[in-house]
Amino acid sequence: xxxxxxxxxxxxxxxxxxxxxxxxxxxxxxxxxxxxxxxxxxxxxxxxxxxxxxxxxxxxxxxxxxxxxxxxxxxxxxxxxxxxxxxxxxxxxxxxxxxxxxxxxxxxxxxxxxxxxxxxxxxxxxxxxxxxxxxxxxxxxxxxxxxxxxxxxxxxxxxxxxxxxxxxxxxxxxxxxxxxxxxxxxxxxxxxxxxxxxxxxxxxxxxxxxxxxxxxxxxxxxxxxxxxxxxxxxxxxxxxxxxxxxxxxxxxxxxxxxxxxxxxxxxxxxxxxxxxxxxxxxxxxxxxxxxxxxxxxxxxxxxxxxxxxxxxxxxxxxxxxxxxxxxxxxxxxxxxxxxxxxxxxxxxxxxxxxxxxxxxxxxxxxxxxxxxxxxxxxxxxxxxxxxxxxxxxxxxxxxxxxxxxxxxxxxxxxxxxxxxxxxxxxxxxxxxxxxxxxxxxxxxxxxxxxxxxxxxxxxxxxxxxxxxxxxxxxxxxxxxxxxxxxxxxxxxxxxxxxxxx
Numbered sequence: 001x002x003x004x005x006x007x008x009x010x011x012x013x014x015x016x017x018x019x020x021x022x023x024x025x026x027x028x029x030x031x032x033x034x035x036x037x038x039x040x041x042x043x044x045x046x047x048x049x050x051x052x053x054x055x056x057x058x059x060x061x062x063x064x065x066x067x068x069x070x071x072x073x074x075x076x077x078x079x080x081x082x083x084x085x086x087x088x089x090x091x092x093x094x095x096x097x098x099x100x101x102x103x104x105x106x107x108x109x110x111x112x113x114x115x116x117x118x119x120x121x122x123x124x125x126x127x128x129x130x131x132x133x134x135x136x137x138x139x140x141x142x143x144x145x146x147x148x149x150x151x152x153x154x155x156x157x158x159x160x161x162x163x164x165x166x167x168x169x170x171x172x173x174x175x176x177x178x179x180x181x182x183x184x185x186x187x188x189x190x191x192x193x194x195x196x197x198x199x200x201x202x203x204x205x206x207x208x209x210x211x212x213x214x215x216x217x218x219x220x221x222x223x224x225x226x227x228x229x230x231x232x233x234x235x236x237x238x239x240x241x242x243x244x245x246x247x248x249x250x251x252x253x254x255x256x257x258x259x260x261x262x263x264x265x266x267x268x269x270x271x272x273x274x275x276x277x278x279x280x281x282x283x284x285x286x287x288x289x290x291x292x293x294x295x296x297x298x299x300x301x302x303x304x305x306x307x308x309x310x311x312x313x314x315x316x317x318x319x320x321x322x323x324x325x326x327x328x329x330x331x332x333x334x335x336x337x338x339x340x341x342x343x344x345x346x347x348x349x350x351x352x353x354x355x356x357x358x359x360x361x362x363x364x365x366x367x368x369x370x371x372x373x374x375x376x377x378x379x380x381x382x383x384x385x386x387x388x389x390x391x392x393x394x395x396x397x398x399x400x401x402x403x404x405x406x407x408x409x410x411x412x413x414x415x416x417x418x419x420x421x422x423x424x425x426x427x428x429x430x431x432x433x434x435x436x437x438x439x440x441x442x443x444x445x446x447x448x449x450x451x452x453x454x455x456x457x458x459x460x461x462x463x464x465x466x467x468x469x470x471x472x473x474x475x476x477x478x479x480x481x482x483x484x485x486x487x488x489x490x491x492x493x494x495x496x497x498x499x500x501x
Contacts, residue, residue, distance in 0.1 A: 043180040055228050081351075084096075089258070091109070093184075107140070108354060116145075121182070131178075192220075192227045216411045220411045235255060251285075254280070265425070294345070334347070353380070354368075364384070368478055381467065384482075413426075
């Protein structure tokens, strides 16, 4: 058994110990209450970029150095079953900012925009008296529906140092008004040019079980891990701002890894758990027990309602701007405050995935993927499995400046050349079956497809019915919805920058 799996096993045993009696031993701190009314906390949300959930110390990595993530976990709660529903940047971020799943909010392909009339995080929190700023990556639209205060960019170039001058001024500007700060670096989005890869010698790297072990795989991971550490460095700078005197006691800090990395089977562009599952850490002094964790199933659409409740609002009473197919006008998500404070041990019965390849670099014109999981079993439907799946890393290098910094295609091609099981893994990346079914308890890395296993036929039928019901509620018609995806780019969609997907 590899070190990664052993470490995850230890985490599972520790979770059981931590969860026992949590609600009874960790009451909310009364020091945050003045004149019978809780003070509105500041909220800081740090969103990583294309980082697979387990590639950090809090989630069991013994290789990737992430001391700031580790500190945040020790001072707060680690959510062990948080999922985005789409493993691509624009749909992921816009579901988080709207509290609505991608097809319902309209932003389901990449480089897309939400439907008119849908409100977003800055709108809701400004109505609750907050000033709301964002520094770094946007990847949403239309801009008018996201009225963030613009705090600048966070450069991706290897030698550039993040300029947080505007961010610090925003945080320090008015102590009498609560703020919400969203920090969006581009680490660890490919191409991997930041961080010190020499700290991760390929010879000392053991790839996780779902990645065939070739020299090219190890080299790719070396550069990727360096960018994860670079992301952790930025998180440290943000924590320094949050930890200022008279601020830390009433500031919520959230960190999420976004979706999985662009390594083959690192999860991006898929509905596998390496793509949809995300690291999620929350520190909320006096409200969240330090060093705790939760196994509750959660999704990104739950984050905005959580912020609204923490800010003193009532998310269940709000209209989200567009009803679902059943006439529901509220959020798709529900507040996680109960989970965070230890008052609730469970949250969702199922988590869902939706992916479209239309609009991504070298992507298929129609290759929709849908998924559902109950935490134990995972069903994935590849709705156009008769066509080879493709994206930016499945094609050979073309010699451009951007591509010469990419290591993912080298890794994938090396598997095919290695033969044996590695070659089978490479083939599976582009040629996938119509149905995938996994027992996540026995097979957490989703390596053994059991869709044809008769002993699991009842489970497959149950999950298929559950997924179909959810798709109907979202107005998701599968292939028809996929073919309409380009309409969600708007009249003049911005072209992605080189190296961006």
